[in-house]
Amino acid sequence: xxxxxxxxxxxxxxxxxxxxxxxxxxxxxxxxxxxxxxxxxxxxxxxxxxxxxxxxxxxxxxxxxxxxxxxxxxxxxxxxxxxxxxxxxxxxxxxxxxxxxxxxxxxxxxxxxxxxxxxxxxxxxxxxxxxxxxxxxxxxxxxxxxxxxxxxxxxxxxxxxxxxxxxxxxxxxxxxxxxxxxxxxxxxxxxxxxxxxxxxxxxxxxxxxxxxxxxxxxxxxxxxxxxxxxxxxxxxxxxxxxxxxxxxx
Amino acid sequence: xxxxxxxxxxxxxxxxxxxxxxxxxxxxxxxxxxxxxxxxxxxxxxxxxxxxxxxxxxxxxxxxxxxxxxxxxxxxxxxxxxxxxxxxxxxxxxxxxxxxxxxxxxxxxxxxxxxxxxxxxxxxxxxxxxxxxxxxxxxxxxxxxxxxxxxxxxxxxxxxxxxxxxxxxxxxxxxxxxxxxxxxxxxxxxxxxxxxxxxxxxxxxxxxxxxxxxxxxxxxxxxxxxxxxxxxxxxxxxxxxxxxxxxxxxxxxxxxxxxxxxxxxxxxxxxxxxxxxxxxxxxxxxxxxxxxxxxxxxxxxxxxxxxxxxxxxxxxxxxxxxxxxxxxxxxxxxxxxxxxxxxxxxxxxx
Numbered sequence: 001x002x003x004x005x006x007x008x009x010x011x012x013x014x015x016x017x018x019x020x021x022x023x024x025x026x027x028x029x030x031x032x033x034x035x036x037x038x039x040x041x042x043x044x045x046x047x048x049x050x051x052x053x054x055x056x057x058x059x060x061x062x063x064x065x066x067x068x069x070x071x072x073x074x075x076x077x078x079x080x081x082x083x084x085x086x087x088x089x090x091x092x093x094x095x096x097x098x099x100x101x102x103x104x105x106x107x108x109x110x111x112x113x114x115x116x117x118x119x120x121x122x123x124x125x126x127x128x129x130x131x132x133x134x135x136x137x138x139x140x141x142x143x144x145x146x147x148x149x150x151x152x153x154x155x156x157x158x159x160x161x162x163x164x165x166x167x168x169x170x171x172x173x174x175x176x177x178x179x180x181x182x183x184x185x186x187x188x189x190x191x192x193x194x195x196x197x198x199x200x201x202x203x204x205x206x207x208x209x210x211x212x213x214x215x216x217x218x219x220x221x222x223x224x225x226x227x228x229x230x231x232x233x234x235x236x237x238x239x240x241x242x243x244x245x246x247x248x249x
Numbered sequence: 250x251x252x253x254x255x256x257x258x259x260x261x262x263x264x265x266x267x268x269x270x271x272x273x274x275x276x277x278x279x280x281x282x283x284x285x286x287x288x289x290x291x292x293x294x295x296x297x298x299x300x301x302x303x304x305x306x307x308x309x310x311x312x313x314x315x316x317x318x319x320x321x322x323x324x325x326x327x328x329x330x331x332x333x334x335x336x337x338x339x340x341x342x343x344x345x346x347x348x349x350x351x352x353x354x355x356x357x358x359x360x361x362x363x364x365x366x367x368x369x370x371x372x373x374x375x376x377x378x379x380x381x382x383x384x385x386x387x388x389x390x391x392x393x394x395x396x397x398x399x400x401x402x403x404x405x406x407x408x409x410x411x412x413x414x415x416x417x418x419x420x421x422x423x424x425x426x427x428x429x430x431x432x433x434x435x436x437x438x439x440x441x442x443x444x445x446x447x448x449x450x451x452x453x454x455x456x457x458x459x460x461x462x463x464x465x466x467x468x469x470x471x472x473x474x475x476x477x478x479x480x481x482x483x484x485x486x487x488x489x490x491x492x493x494x495x496x497x498x499x500x501x502x503x504x505x506x507x508x509x510x511x512x513x514x515x516x517x518x519x520x521x522x523x524x525x526x527x528x529x530x531x532x533x534x535x536x537x538x539x540x541x542x543x544x545x546x547x548x549x550x551x552x553x554x555x556x557x558x559x560x561x562x563x564x565x566x567x568x569x570x571x572x573x574x575x576x577x578x579x580x581x582x583x584x585x586x587x588x589x590x591x592x593x594x595x596x597x598x599x
Contacts, residue, residue, distance in 0.1 A: 055441050056441075057440060057441060077443065080441060080442060080443040081443045083441070085437075085438060085441040085442075087434040087437050087438060088434065089433065089434045091433050091434030091435045091437065091438055092435065093260060093264070093435055094433065095263065095264050095267045095268065096260065096263060096264075100260075100263065103256070104256050104257075104259075104260055105438070105442070107252055107253060107256040108253055108256065108257075108439070108442045108443070108444050109442060109443065110253075110443065113252075136267075152438075162441075
C-alpha cells in the first residue's frame with residue numbers, strides 16, 4: 001500500500017477462537033482505497049473466518065479494526081451498508097429473473113427504485129445482457145451468472161467489495177473477462193478484497209497476503225514477494241510460504 | 250425498511266408461484282386427506298359376512314336369524330354345520346359365525362370371529378351380541394350419543410387431519426425453504442447485507458403464514474359443507490386457536506432450519522420428528538388415554554396432541570373457549586418457547 005493512499009480496511013491483531021481452536025491468529029493488515037487485495041491461503045487456513053469478521057458477520061475474540069471507517073465490533077451494521085459481498089457459488093435466486101435479482105439486492109442495500117432502474121439499464125448495456133433481463137437465473141450460463149453476481153454485489157457502489165473465491169469452476173477465458181470487470185470497478189475507486197485458489201490470479205492483484213494456519217505469513221505486492229522468495233511465479237512463492245502448514249484438507 | 254420487507258416477501262411469493270408443483274401438492278393434499286378420511290376411510294364396520302350354525306331349530310333361533318338378516322350391517326351367508334365353520338373362516342368367506350344352541354328351553358349362543366383384524370372382530374362381536382341377545386334382555390338400554398349422534402368418522406378425523414396438515418406444511422415448507430437458501434448461499438448474501446435478521450425471519454414466515462391461512466379456509470369450508478360438521482359461532486375460536494397452532498408450527502420450522510444444514514436433513518427431521526409422532530401419539534388415530542403411561546407423558550410434548558384435543562372440544566362439542574384453556578395455554582407456552590429458542594439460535598452465529 002502506498003503511503004499517500006486512503007486506508008479503507010485496517011485491522012490489528014484480529015483473532016478468532018472457537019473453543020481451544022484458533023481459526024484466525026493475530027492478523028494485522030491495511031488495505032488502501034482502490035486496491036485489489038488478494039487474500040490467499042489453503043483451505044482451512046482461516047480465510048473465510050477472517051473475511052466474516054471484516055464483513056461484520058462474526059465478532060473477533062481479540063483485536064479489532066475498521067472497515068470503511070467503521071469499527072468492526074461496535075459498528076458492524078454500518079459496515080454492512082458500505083460493502084458488497086459475492087459468495088463462492090455466485091449465489092443468486094435461481095427462480096428469479098436477472099432483473100428481479102438485481103432489483104432485490106439493490107433494494108436491500110437501500111437504493112431508490114428509480115436509481116436501480118437506470119443503473120441496471122447501464123449495466124445491462126455494458127455487459128450485453130439486455131435480452132437476458134427477463135430470463136430466470138437458473139437458465140443462464142455459469143459465466144453470465146458470475147458477472148451477474150458481481151453486478152448484484154456492486155450495483156449500490158459500495159466502498160469495498162468482498163469476493164469469496166469468485167472464479168471457482170469457471171473456464172480461463174471467462175476468468176480473464178471477470179478480472180476485466182474487477183479492474184474496471186477498481187479503477188472507479190472501489191476496493192476489491194478477493195480470496196482465490198488460482199495463483200495466476202494472484203499476479204493480477206495490487207498486493208496479496210498469504211495465510212497459513214491462521215496467521216499471515218507473507219504480505220506484499222506480487223513482484224516484491226517473488227523477489228523476496230527468489231521465485232519465478234506466485235505458485236512457487238505460495239509453496240515456499242505454505243510448506244509448513246499443518247492445517248489443510 | 251418497509252420496502253426491504255416487501256421485496257423479501259415478493260421474492261418468496263415469486264418462488265412459491267414458480268414452484269407450481271409444490272404449491273399444488275400443498276393445496277390439494279389437505280383436500281384429498283379430508284375427503285379420504287371423511288368418506289373412504291371409516292372405523293365403522295359394514296358388510297360383516299355371518300354364517301349361522303343351528304343345533305336344533307326353534308322359534309327363537311328362527312327369530313334370531315331373521316334379525317341378523319334384517320340388519321344392514323350383516324350379510325347373511327346361510328346356515329352351516331360345525332365342521333364347515335372353520336373352513337369358511339379360513340377361506341375368508343365369512344367374518345363371523347354364530348352358534349345357536351337351545352339348552353333346557355333357553356337359547357344360548359357362541360360367536361366365532363376372525364380376529365385377524367381386531368377392530369373388525371371387536372366391533373362385529375358387539376353388533377352380533379346386541380342383535381342376538383336383544384330378545385332375552387329384560388331392561389332395554391337407551392344409548393345417547395352426544396355431539397356426534399350418527400357416530401360419523403369424519404367428525405373424529407377432521408381435527409386430527411388439521412393437526413397433521415399444519416405441522417407438515419408450516420414446519421416442513423419453512424424449514425426446507427430456509428435451509429435451501431443456506432445451501433445455495435443466498436442466506437449468506439442476506440446476512441451480509443444491511444437487512445436485520447428479524448426482517449429476514451419475518452420475510453420467510455409471513456408468506457408461509459398466509460399460505461397456511463388459505464389452507465385453513467379451504468379445510469374449514471370443506472369440513473362445514475361437504476363433511477357436514479355442525480356450524481356455529483364457535484368457528485371463531487377454531488380459527489384463532491388454529492392460527493396460534495400455525496404460528497407454533499412456523500416457529501418449529503424456523504428452529505429446524507437452524508439445526509439442519511441440508512434440505513434432505515430438514516425434510517427428515519420434520520418428517521420423523523413431527524409426522525410420525527403426530528400420527529401415532531397425538532390422539533389423531535389412537536386415543537391418548539389408551540396408551541401406556543410413559544407414552545402418555547411423551548405425548549404431552551407433542552403440540553398436535555393439545556391442538557387436536559382443543560379442536561375436538563371447539564369443533565365437535567362446540568363448547569366455549571373456557572373448556573380448552575389448558576390446551577390453549579400449553580400451545581401458547583410452546584409457541585413462545587420455540588420462537589425464542591429459534592430466534593436465539595438464528596442469531597447465534599456471531
